[in-house]
Amino acid sequence: MPPSTTRPKAPKVPQRPGDRIFAGASTGAGVLILVVLAGVAAFLLVEAWPSLTAPAEDIPGGEGVAVYVWPLLFGTLISAVFALLIASPLAVAIALFITYYAPRRIAAGLGYLIDLLAAVPSIIYGLWGFTVLAPLTVEPANWLAENLGFIPLFAGPPSATGRTMLVAVIVLAVMILPIITAVVREAFRQTPRLHEEASLALGATRWEMIRMAALPFGRSSIIGASMLGLGRALGETMAVAIVLSVSGGVTFNLISSANPSTIAANIALQFPESSGIAVNTLIASGLVLFAITLAVNMVARAVINRRKEFSGAN
């Protein structure tokens, strides 16, 4: 025992060097993350400031920062949200199939394949979208405009090149699918055998068992994985920059050639040719992206925490 110190009440627990080093290292890492985050926010604010205070006509487009950023923000949100709407149900379905339905040998191979797909760089997806997917969508887009044109999403006129928001959405969905699937599958794999058996012993069919045991158990992972995917889609740069033919404007029309760009893609395309206040404006748009990404993550946390009592963690 080490000699007692001046605080007589709390008996001193012997401190092992390993504990102390680990505690120090993990505290340090935690603090470092906060410092980096604050640093990034500060950098964005400082660099964006000139554009926020400059007269509107100096901003590219000539109508101020808000008017410049809004279509980009709209394009970012619409591409990411639609991509998520496609990818997450599909990811859950694939994860369920791998975990509960596929024969075991196929399941192992599929799981491995998904993990590999998650590692493909986004530029590859972009090239694929541009050269393969875009031409393929021209015909179906024509059909959509003709037959489902009354839905604003398919109002047309359809693009002749296929470099549309629709293709960007699909490319993004394909891109975030593996990462969502991988996380969700891992969650399903950890569904306690005890709870699976509890439902089966009550006479649940396999699908009922999935609904009673697997889905509730994996719920927060599904949300978390989706947010991960959403974050990746929001920030995706190259794939969108390559695929999308941009003309600005705010529209829900997914299949025309007049599309809003996204914040990240716009920065990548504009930055090399920008100088002065234009750079500050681009950084201001980056600040907006930073803020919505943070907001998305905070909302996700809140959703996950809301039913923590029932999460199965206790």
Added chain:
Amino acid sequence: MAKRIEVKDLDIYYDKFLAVQGVSMTIQPRSVTALIGPSGCGKSTFLRTLNRMHELVPNARVDGKIFMDDDDLYGAAVDPVNVRRQIGMVFQRPNPFPTMSIYDNVAAGLKLNNKRLRKAEMDEVVERALSAANLWEEVKDRLPKPGSGLSGGQQQRLCIARAIAVQPDVLLMDEPCSALDPISTQAIEDLMLELKEKYTIVIVTHNMQQAARVSDMTGFFNLRGVGQPGELVEIDETTKIFSTPSKKATEDYISGRFG
């Protein structure tokens, strides 16, 4: 309700491994049948063949026949899901659904059975099941709370309530008290004595006093030898097994002269 089970020459396999061989027994309705025996002799394995949970293990299978009254449980046209709806099971570790409230846990089986019950009817069934499981008084004020917030003993009684809410014909229990303190154990033993008025109960236990206290019939399982499959050595009235068993192995086991 409360049916007789008849097992005829049952061999139980895990893939190519023969775990239990040649079990034949009759389980009487409205009684408690206890299964005892050393670890690894196949009591759980046997119990899980009675509600067709065994075949959930990949490549697991059985040879032989099991009848519930006159229905062949392993008949070609029999859906195992239906068997499990008629034969309830309580596990060694309490396993209420952590994502469900106490109320929903008890209602879970009813919802599965696709009975479209009105709220009032459902409330009544839930109350009846919880009362039958001697849990109603303790939880009636917190039905919307998660089941995982209860004590271990309460959770186990919740699982019993969940199992009996669907009014099964038979109730299987695999060491239901082994994770519980003596008082919770007492509560569950009392409960078994009440439940056997209405149900056929089969319980696996390592606690010989428990078998003696609650059961009418006791079956002794043992390994035939090292590396050999398990077998049912004998099954008889509990008083007889614990006083004058007919096999020497049984006598050795219950008097603690085992192995």
